[in-house]
Amino acid sequence: MAKFTFNLPDIGEGIAEAEIVAWHVKVGDRIEEDGQLADMMTDKATVEMESPVSGTVLEVAGEVGDTVAIGGMLAVIEVEGEVPDDVLEVNEAVAEAADAPAPKDDEVEKRIEVENPDPSDQEDAAEAVEKDKPAPAPTPAPAPAPSSAATDTKVLASPAVRKRAKDLGIDLAQVKPHEDGRIRHADLDAFISYSGGYAGSGPARADEEVKVIGLRKRIAENMAASKRNIPHFTYVEETDVTALEETRAQLNENRGDRPKLTLLPLLISAICKTLPDFPMINARFDDEARVVTRHGAVHLGMATMTDNGLMVPVIRDAQNQNLWQLAREIGRLAEAARSGTAKSEELSGSTLTITSLGPLGGVATTPVINRPEVAIIGPNRIIERPMFVRQPDGQERIEKRKLMNISISCDHRVVDGYDAAAFVQELKKKLEAPATILAG
Incomplete structure (x- = not known):
């Protein structure tokens, strides 16, 4: 077994650091070579980081919303056998270019504890998933009535819009969408204004805290x-x-x-x-x-x-x-x-x-x-x-x-x-x- 420290590579000209907007793995998970590790955001774009090796994730750089310097540790992965030389060379070059020498695999003496991540981390990461991928709720939601489920899956709407419609008791199939076919909050507002039956009849929405990331x-x-x-x-x-x-x-x-x-x-x-x-x-x-x-x-x-x-x-x-x-x-x-x-x-x-x-x-x-x-x-x-x-x-x-x-x-x-x-x-x-x- 060998411990491989994966350093954040240069992901854009003039970029000194990147923000973690989503983790696709947690400590203790196994990841395959080229598997999605994390989504990192710079001032210009979001970049998907893939693992250069297969193994078990022992440590990650931080939580969603934290920043990682180019050349800094993004994750520590335990691999079976030896890490390929070409992977080591590229990884160490990244660290040297950022004036942060990469630790050699056999010099990592720090004891790494495998911990279960806080459930809130998974919720924060879910908020940053790209468009059209529904975010997982922290607890299973009650199954909707068959008629509602059958129609809601046929319309395009974000998870937030779907949740609001559910709270208001609105069937999304009855709502007229934008020209691109996607239902937005403004479409729900218009439906409420003209339908009459839903205006003021839905339960109050629960307060929610949304992390700004x-x-x-x-x-x-x-x-x-x-x-x-x-x-x-x-x-x-x-x-x-x-x-x-x-x-x-x-x-x-x-x-x-x-x-x-x-x-x-x-x-x-x-x-x-x-x-x-x-x-x-x-x-x-x-x-x-x-x-x-x-x-x-x-x-x-x-x-x-x-x-x-x-x-x-x-x-x-x-x-x-x-x-x-x-x-x-x-x-x-x-x-x-x-x-x-x-x-x-x-x-x-x-x-x-x-x-x-x-x-x-x-x-x-x-x-x-x-x-x-x-x-x-x-x-x-x-x-x-x-x-x-x-x-x-x-x-x-x-x-x-x-x-x-x-x-x-x-x-x-x-x-x-x-x-x-x-x-x-x-x-x-x-x-x-x-x-x-x-x-x-």
Whole structure:
């Protein structure tokens, strides 16, 4: 028997440490070579760590929510026979690169006690499991009635949504889901509002404590740092998108096998055509070096809501893509973010971010800047209202128009209020004259 200390390998350029968001084994378990050991989260992505050897887990680095330095001990595994030389070489190289020499197998003198983990650790780990894998409850739940079980398994919903529906006595099969087929809390709220029978009739939900770990912890840290370090200001302008929506409908009628256009590709294209005259908007600010980098290429961050929290995949070189290419890339990146398959390079390096809540966009928003960027743009909900419209003969007539507010939050250390307003006014002109967006 030999004890192998598995050191956390380098899992990304510039990464010094990673957070434990889930353990797939516990002390005393047997793990096979290439078996899933743990999920580790960096600032950029979640990485699944696999065991390089087969054996029994004797020690783990910590609990869910703890951090482990690159090159530091992640787990100690007792193996039968000798550890392969190539595995030892790679493992020791990782430790040496991190200035933390790996202990040799025959020098491990510390007595390792095999302990049963606290049940709460298993509960915390279960909260970080990737989308669509139901989290195990700490105690078996009573079996639902056959009719309910038969229908609930046919709909897509997170464990939290399923639990809430069960507490309220709602059959998920009766709830209309989002366009992607997944039922969310907002869908339950809408069902309650219109059904009448469930409003206020369900039992009070029990209090629950949720440990802030993984992606939610990163979001909390990033948002706090952004508001703490950046003096935000927000500017909002109303835009008439009637002609833009008519153009979008015409393009969709003749799209063939190309993806259906939403408003987002048109808005992104208009932004890219406006930015060359406002380079201070497409920039990143290095606080420590006190340097602002104004970027020529537009690497557009796209705030995307997932079951695990907000993620920002990046559309590379958005300025070089046409509407259909943008639509396809938006769909691909959104799906990758929601399914947890987005690569680390697809979640970093943005120079400007756009955040849209679609039909939930509200009248106006004050989005928080995605640091170290200096601006973030938020289109709001499209609403129809009567409006005075000047006719070719100079007369004004009241017409029903589609209107949308555009919000932009900027870093006041870098962007002046006048520049932000001028940028949005120029963007407004392009959106109200769609031909300028389609022109080469």
